[in-house]
Amino acid sequence: xxxxxxxxxxxxxxEVLHTGSSSLLTLGLVKRAWYEIAWRxxxxxxRLVLNRKSHFTNLEYAQxxxxxxxxxxxxIHIALPDDVDVNEMEGVADLLxxxxxxxxxxxxxxxxxxxxxxxxxxxxxxxxxxxxxxLKLTVQxxxxxxxxxxxxxxxxxxxxxxxxxxxxIPGWPLPKPFPRLPNVTSFIVDxxxxxxxxIYELI
Numbered sequence: 001x002x003x004x005x006x007x008x009x010x011x012x013x014x015e016v017l018h019t020g021s022s023s024l025l026t027l028g029l030v031k032r033a034w035y036e037i038a039w040r041x042x043x044x045x046x047r048l049v050l051n052r053k054s055h056f057t058n059l060e061y062a063q064x065x066x067x068x069x070x071x072x073x074x075x076i077h078i079a080l081p082d083d084v085d086v087n088e089m090e091g092v093a094d095l096l097x098x099x100x101x102x103x104x105x106x107x108x109x110x111x112x113x114x115x116x117x118x119x120x121x122x123x124x125x126x127x128x129x130x131x132x133x134x135l136k137l138t139v140q141x142x143x144x145x146x147x148x149x150x151x152x153x154x155x156x157x158x159x160x161x162x163x164x165x166x167x168x169i170p171g172w173p174l175p176k177p178f179p180r181l182p183n184v185t186s187f188i189v190d191x192x193x194x195x196x197x198x199i200y201e202l203i
Contacts, residue, residue: 045069046104051079056088062095073104073131078119080110086118093122100127100158105134113139113170117153124157132158134166138190155179 045068055061066074076096080089100123110116116139135158154169155177167181168188181187 042068042070042072046072047075047077049077050092051077051081053081053083053088056081056084056092059091059095062092066095066099069102071102074099074102075105075107076103077107078109080108080115080119082111086115089115089119090122093119096123097127100124100129101131103129103132103158105136106132106158107134107136109138109140111140116170120157121153125153126156127158129158129161129164131163132161133163135161135164136166136168137170138168139170 045065048062048065048069050056050062078092106124106129108116108120110119116137120137158164162183164181165183166186167184168190171189
């Protein structure tokens, strides 16, 4: 039987999670020694995924990742569930509000644009994000009513963000005035659900 020391196992676990071939839960269930190594390896806790109602009604899950990752940069992936209302979003938004300086990437998806903007405003308004490199905001659908409100929270969210180089946002309406993004090298405007907007206006 081959025995690995804890440092080597930590590196193996980091690589396994990086490739997406396993999860923290799977590693922890193999044996107690593996669970303890994973528990003491901050690099394994830097990718926080929130996509279930329980992640919003019980903050312990998010708090655990924020605590176990120490001071390392984090990748945040949030898909707002259909059955989570705005009041239930506030706890997670408030928790992440104080952690934006650690964000390396932020990916927020919502079925409805209004909910995306409300959550984004609560969490990122006036918050610095010095390590943020990628910002992705996507919505499943957009209605003509959504075009009444310009994405004003984008103007003051994650400011400053000097490393931001990739941004993806819903296609319409764009914020006015549009924020300065001097270091962006990749910019995606999602217009998949905007059939009611004339193409010349998007351009």
